[in-house]
Amino acid sequence: MVAVAFLVLPLIGLIIRAPWGRIGSAISGSAALQALELSLWTASLSTAVALLIGVPLAWLLARTVFPGQRLLRALVTLPLVLPPVVGGVALLLVFGRAGFIGRLLNEWFGLTIPFTPIAVVMAETFVAMPFLIVTVEGALRSANLGYEEAAATMGASKMTVFSRVTVPMIAPSLGAGAVLCWARALGEFGATITFAGSFPGQTETMPIAVYYALENDPDAAIALSLILLLVSVAVLVSLRDRWLRGGSTQ
Amino acid sequence: MTDERSDGLAVDAQVRRGAFLLDLALSVAPGEVIGVLGPNGSGKSTLLKALAGLIPITAGQIRLRGEILDDVQTGAFAEPAARPVGFVFQDYRLFPHLSVLENVGFAPRARGLGKREARAAAAEWIGRLGLTALAERRPAALSGGQAQRVALARALAGEPGLLLLDEPLSALDAGTRLDVQAELRTHLTDFSGPCLLVTHDPLEALVLADRLIVLEEGRIVQQGEPIRVARQPATDYVAKLVGLNLYEGRADGPTVKLAHGGGFVIPDNDQHGDVLVSVRPSSLVVSRQSPQASSPRNIWPAQVVGLTLLADRVRLDLDGEPSALVDVTPAAVAELSIEPGSQVWLSVKATDIEVYPRDATIRPAAP
Numbered sequence: 001m002v003a004v005a006f007l008v009l010p011l012i013g014l015i016i017r018a019p020w021g022r023i024g025s026a027i028s029g030s031a032a033l034q035a036l037e038l039s040l041w042t043a044s045l046s047t048a049v050a051l052l053i054g055v056p057l058a059w060l061l062a063r064t065v066f067p068g069q070r071l072l073r074a075l076v077t078l079p080l081v082l083p084p085v086v087g088g089v090a091l092l093l094v095f096g097r098a099g100f101i102g103r104l105l106n107e108w109f110g111l112t113i114p115f116t117p118i119a120v121v122m123a124e125t126f127v128a129m130p131f132l133i134v135t136v137e138g139a140l141r142s143a144n145l146g147y148e149e150a151a152a153t154m155g156a157s158k159m160t161v162f163s164r165v166t167v168p169m170i171a172p173s174l175g176a177g178a179v180l181c182w183a184r185a186l187g188e189f190g191a192t193i194t195f196a197g198s199f200p201g202q203t204e205t206m207p208i209a210v211y212y213a214l215e216n217d218p219d220a221a222i223a224l225s226l227i228l229l230l231v232s233v234a235v236l237v238s239l240r241d242r243w244l245r246g247g248s249t250q
Numbered sequence: 251m252t253d254e255r256s257d258g259l260a261v262d263a264q265v266r267r268g269a270f271l272l273d274l275a276l277s278v279a280p281g282e283v284i285g286v287l288g289p290n291g292s293g294k295s296t297l298l299k300a301l302a303g304l305i306p307i308t309a310g311q312i313r314l315r316g317e318i319l320d321d322v323q324t325g326a327f328a329e330p331a332a333r334p335v336g337f338v339f340q341d342y343r344l345f346p347h348l349s350v351l352e353n354v355g356f357a358p359r360a361r362g363l364g365k366r367e368a369r370a371a372a373a374e375w376i377g378r379l380g381l382t383a384l385a386e387r388r389p390a391a392l393s394g395g396q397a398q399r400v401a402l403a404r405a406l407a408g409e410p411g412l413l414l415l416d417e418p419l420s421a422l423d424a425g426t427r428l429d430v431q432a433e434l435r436t437h438l439t440d441f442s443g444p445c446l447l448v449t450h451d452p453l454e455a456l457v458l459a460d461r462l463i464v465l466e467e468g469r470i471v472q473q474g475e476p477i478r479v480a481r482q483p484a485t486d487y488v489a490k491l492v493g494l495n496l497y498e499g500r501a502d503g504p505t506v507k508l509a510h511g512g513g514f515v516i517p518d519n520d521q522h523g524d525v526l527v528s529v530r531p532s533s534l535v536v537s538r539q540s541p542q543a544s545s546p547r548n549i550w551p552a553q554v555v556g557l558t559l560l561a562d563r564v565r566l567d568l569d570g571e572p573s574a575l576v577d578v579t580p581a582a583v584a585e586l587s588i589e590p591g592s593q594v595w596l597s598v599k600a601t602d603i604e605v606y607p608r609d610a611t612i613r614p615a616a617p
Contacts, residue, residue: 144343146339146341146343147343147345149304149330149343150337150339150343150345151345151356151360152303152304152329152330152331153302153303153304153330153331153333153335153336153337154331154337154356154357154360154361154404154408155331155332155357155360155361155408156331156356156360157331157360158331160360164356165345168345168347169345169346169347171347
């Protein structure tokens with residue numbers, strides 16, 4: 001009971017304290033809208049990047065055997081438990097102006113990553129991609145290999161098997177992993193503020209905007225929080241078949 | 251390897267998986283249907299998978315229509331996708347996310363046809379198997395018999411040179427099985443390449459196969475025409491499968507001395523040496539007293555150790571020299587008041603005993 005109260009009461013408080021009367025004006029403040037827009041597209045782009053590079057990695061982890069695989073799997077899941085700020089610091093050290101990759105990028109292309117929207121995407125991808133990888137790897141692991149065998153006996157190349165059989169069969173998990181990844185990216189704070197800073201319109205995402213708004217405009221902070229809460233609820237609803245029924249739905 | 255030209259399938263190979271070794275030589279003519287019979291773990295599925303390239307062989311060679319699919323010595327290995335094989339899996343493995351039409355069109359499409367041609371080819375096979383009305387359905391919406399037909403259509407639509415069926419009817423209930431079996435027979439007859447059909451069911455093998463091989467522990471223990479295998483089983487497994495009593499023994503003219511005690515008087519065909527003896531459970535006669543003056547030449551005492559009620563008869567498990575399974579009517583059990591422990595006399599006519607040389611069961615039938 002205490003646990004339930006502890007988990008639920010703050011959310012109720014948030015809803016009660018919401019300045020329902022001026023919620024519209026609080027949100028429509030240009031800074032808030034900017035933050036929302038930035039958050040939405042960076043989170044979506046992060047998810048796309050995670051799908052592009054994370055799914056092949058998940059496949060490698062699930063379907064092949066190679067030396068160092070266990071270590072790699074541990075490294076992949078590390079961002080799940082790592083304090084995001086540490087991730088931000090690490091990204092800054094590598095891609096920052098003085099970092100060993102950042103310096104090269106700067107010298108060769110005149111490119112500076114930290115404190116740009118690119119940095120936001122990178123920070124979010126770093127923190128959120130493991131959610132996708134872990135989900136997809138699990139699905140690939142438990143997928144029935146028989147279908148892939150069957151496809152192979154029908155003349156399908158490995159690429160065809162992957163795109164026409166494997167991916168469609170794990171589509172539900174792929175979707176769930178992407179949604180989780182997106183939600184985590186949307187809520188990203190620590191790594192983003194460390195690596196990308198908080199320039200309004202440039203790198204100030206919703207969670208960061210909430211944090212700063214709390215100091216000078218609490219009502220706006222509450223309104224923005226409500227939006228994030230709403231998004232989270234939407235994510236849960238979209239995943240309800242998988243999680244809330246307490247078991248696999250295969 | 252000798253220069254043995256074959257239009258069909260020629261296998262002389264080993265597959266080692268841990269402690270298990272599959273080791274066999276087999277050639278299958280075009281159009282011939284080989285029934286592969288054997289207990290669980292005998293290597294039946296391993297054989298099919300090796301032929302399809304899903305498991306690499308560890309020694310020897312596999313050739314189809316003269317082309318080498320797998321040769322351990324030269325290292326040649328055709329990937330599963332490069333083999334002209336149609337595979338009907340025991341669990342069908344129809345892609346759940348594709349319609350019947352798309353499932354059947356999968357092989358034509360994967361083998362290089364355009365989308366439209368693949369659909370046309372699939373539609374043709376679907377028509378041939380009477381599935382046109384189901385073309386747009388998903389596999390989940392099919393009955394067992396329908397799914398089996400789709401699986402067959404899907405395997406045939408790739409125009410394979412070799413057809414492999416892994417217990418294709420085992421997932422069906424008894425009623426559907428007979429219908430589908432008859433249908434399967436026509437399609438197998440139409441198929442022009444070599445075909446291997448794994449089965450547990452001797453009746454299915456009798457109906458569908460031109461020749462049977464019996465696998466036990468990775469080796470062929472018997473092969474021949476189905477009817478001969480059914481009448482003259484070589485091992486206890488086959489004997490049990492076809493419901494016969496089987497004994498090993500040594501024939502010497504009109505008598506056989508059995509290896510595990512007892513003996514039979516048999517028609518004198520001048521047989522000598524190691525033989526197998528099979529007796530149908532329904533040929534044996536049970537009586538409570540020793541039938542002194544009767545025609546059967548073989549009479550011996552035995553003790554009832556078990557009774558099993560089958561569909562229309564009772565199977566008695568009798569311990570004696572030799573031991574035997576005997577089928578009697580439920581009425582006979584009641585009349586003779588037979589129960590476990592009862593002492594009875596068994597008799598069988600010499601002419602009801604099938605005696606055949608042991609080594610004749612392993613030789614392949616002349617092609």
